[in-house]
Every structure is written in structure tokens, then in C-alpha cells.
Amino acid sequence: MQFSWSFFLFVLLQAIFALSSQSSKTLVLYDQSVEPLEDYTVYLRDLEERDYELEYLDINSTSTAVDLYDKEQRLYDNIIILPTKGGKNLARHVPIKQLIRFFENEGNVLCMTSPGAVPNTIRLFLNELGIYPSPKGHVVHDYFSSSPDELVVSSDHLLNGHVYNGKKGEQFVLGESSAALLENREQIVPILNAPRTSFTDFKGKGNSWTSGTQGFLVVGFQNLNNARLVWIGSNDFLKNKNQDANQEFAKELLKWTFKEKSVVKSVHAVHSHVDGTDYDEVPYKVKDKVVYSVGFSEWNGEKWVPHITDDLQFELRQVDPYYRLTLKPSGNDSETQYYTTGEFILPDRHGVFTFLTDYRKIGLSSTTDKDVKAIRHLANDEYPRSWEISNSWVYLSAVCGVIVAWIFFVVSFVTTSSVGRKLETFKKTN
């Protein structure tokens, strides 16, 4: 009986942790006067089915600001900003500083703008991140496509397989769309770019914002805390009426934004001597043989699964990397794929070294494993003695030879008769 109770408790705790590992509390800001909430129900319902707790707020309804924080406690995990027109209303509800702070504190953001509505809050916020959406009124045109009225983009323009791995020949309907210019930043994740024959201009006045593949229609951003932001340049992309074309991509995009996929963690980063002795037992010294291993897991939306890749690198660095080794798979269990460097010899240099795996791939969450350890030099009695080095046998035998010869010399010198007189006479005669 006791056992079954504890088992039940265990299962309950497991369930609680499983739930809490998935971020769920989400604030949805919308503007009923621009785009009614009913147009987006497919994806919102889909989120709710996956245990997201959605909280809706019409930005025209109340005049006070939304509390994103209770003191230091972040109240929401995600924010969805559906297309809004009233820039001032949005700014009053979610001031840009609040939004930046929210994003810095690991909150995820999904936002949309469209040629008809580019609220200042979102534009300035995106500009901070190096994303420059086209201003109000700028529309992406592609007169070479089969449907010039609304923008349709094929899956060839998908740029990141970690966000969505599109099938050949898929078409995404974006309707009336704006495009963004991007800064050159490591954190930006370009997701969908505009066709080669497209351009963005303002009411045919020839004042274009982007041309060709320079423009981006869907852009992600992942900050150093692994919080994610996705900006979609079109109102129509997530609308119910386009769900036949966009559904798969949009669902994966939402999953990526709210960290349900492409989330990687590293576990059990350990290093030891080759024979398994720990650093704590026997500290490393120069030229020791050591081995480093680390495990990687990937969140697939429900559980952690082994993350399999061949581009992991390990670094042993003291200011500069002394080693940069590609990790090889060594084994796995149900959750984790383990990687190892194999055995390697520590450099002939003592000092404080960092054992580091810094895994940063665009589209995947980044992980850093760092262990700082001192590597000592050899003690004075740890160098090999001369007779252990075969080269020095020549010199050693020379020294012994000289000494033996010297003893022999001294003995014979003493025993030979003195002949000083003869020498002098010889000198005189000379």
C-alpha cells in the first residue's frame, strides 16, 4: 500500500514537471477593428489544444497598461501581437521598453505587421534587433508570379531547416505583404525570403524598400537567452482562409517560436584521465592523456530525444584555442546522444584552461558548457632521467669514458718513472 502511494505521488510529480517544462501562459493582443480575432481561430485553437493558456486583450478595450511583470516575476511566457492599427493604443498597453525587457527575460514574441498597419512599438522594437520592416504602405509585388494580386511564395525560399523543412513544390500564400531588410547579426534567423523577381514599393512611386531576395517575409530572432521572436510581414499568412496552403508551415513556425522544437540542451559534460580517474583525484598536468564527453538532447515537443549531429566541436582554450576537436558519437540512451573527443594529449603548456563546447547553430537554441581547470607543469622529479632517454646514452657513455680514462691516467701517471732531468737536458741542448 505504501509503495503504491509513493508510486502514485511519483507519477503525479512527473506529470507536473512534464507540464511545467512546456511554457504555456500566453498573452494575445489583438485589434478587433482591424483584424477580427475570428480570422485566426485555427492556430489559436491549435495552441489551446497543446495546453497553452491564452489570455486575450483587445488593445482598444482598456486604457491601462498590461502588467507583463509582477515585480520581478514575469507573468507571461509568450506574447502574440496580432495585426493592430492603433499605434498609440498598443504603445500604451505594451511600452517598447517593457517589450524589450520581456524579450530579454526569455519571453517569446510573435508579431505581425502588414502594409496597412505598422505600429511604432513593433517597428522600433524590431529595429532594435536589426530587422527593418518596410514602412506603412509599402507592398511586396511580384509581377512575374502566376498570381500578381497576392503574393505566393514557393518552399524554395525557405531558409532554415530547423524552423521548417519544406516539401518540394509547396506554396505559401502571403497575400498583401511587407518585407524587411536585415542587419548582419548572428542572432537573426532568416526564415522566408522574397522571390527574386519581387520588389517592395510605395503606391507605384518607384521608391522601393527592398528588391529581389534582399527582402525577407518571415524573420526569426533568437537572443542570447534563447528567447525567440518571429516577425511575419503579412496579415494573411496566419488567417483561417489560407490554412490549406500555410497550415503545416505556420504550425511549425509557431512551435519554433514558442520553443517546442529545435531546442537543444547539453548534459553531462565531463572530462577525465583516459583511465577514468577524475580531475579531483589526480589533477591534470601537461601532456596527460584525457578524454572529454558531453551529451546532447533535443526537445521534440513532448520529450527529450537524442540530438544527432556531426558538427559539434570541443575547444580547449587558454585565451586561444589549443585544441578544436570535432566530437564523435559515442553512445546514446533514450534521451541523450553522447559525444566524445576520444583521447587527446593536453598541450605542453601549464596554466588555467577552459574545457568548452559552445554550440551555436542558426535556428537551434544555443548551449554552452564551460569548465575551467588548472593544468600544472611537471614537478622536478617527474622529468625522465638521462638514462631513460636513448639519445643521451651516447653522452652518458662519453662522460663515463672520460672518468674511467682519467682514473686509468692518474694511476699510470703516478706509476711511471719521473724523467724531469732528461727533459731539462733536452731543453738545454735545444
Next chain:
Amino acid sequence: MAKTSKASAPKVTSTSFAVLRDFKEAFETSKKAYFAQIDNNPKLKLIDTFCFFLVLLGIIQFTFIILIRDNFPFNAFLSGFIICVGQFVLLMSLRLQLCNTFPGISKSRAFGEFIVASLILHFVCLHFIN
């Protein structure tokens, strides 16, 4: 031009021959004197044999280090080479004093000093090699 060169060529050879002959003569005399000296004094002969042995050892070690193109146990090489050089120098100073005693220092005292200096040298080299 040709004349002068013709005239000068035999001249040069004749002088060089003369120099060579003089040198040969001098070399022969000194060789004779030297062998006479060591034949008369077996102790000097002993010293010179030892010196020759040391030079040989030094050359062997140096050739070795050139052949393997690596001076890895450099301290070992230094100590092996220096014991040869040092012993050679000590022997030379002993030899000088045997041939021509320094004022105030007897031959036996010179020999005693030689032994002490050699022992110090061996001690240092044996420790330096390890």
C-alpha cells in the same frame, strides 16, 4: 700583358714552393722535436694520448648531434662535451707545468691541483647530465 703573366707565373710558383718547403722543413723539425720530447718523457706521452682520446670523444658526440639533427637531451650533450673540453684544458695546464714549472709551485702540487680540479669537473658533469 701575356709576357708579364708568363714571367710572373713561374715566379709565384717558385716562391710558393719555397714557402711550402720552408713550412715542410719547420713541420718536420717540430715533429721531430715533439717526438723526441715525448719519447724522453713517458708522462707527457701519457698526457697527449689522453688528450687525443678526449678530442676523439668530442668529435664523436658532435657528429652524433649533427647526424640525428636533434639536440633533445641538450643538457646531456653539454655535459658530455664539456667534460671532454674541460678535461683537455686541465691536462694542458698540467702539461705546461710539467715542461716548465711555474715559480713557487712544485710539480707534485700541480698534479694535486689537477686531481682536485678534475674531480670537481666530473662531479659537476655527472650531476648536470641528469
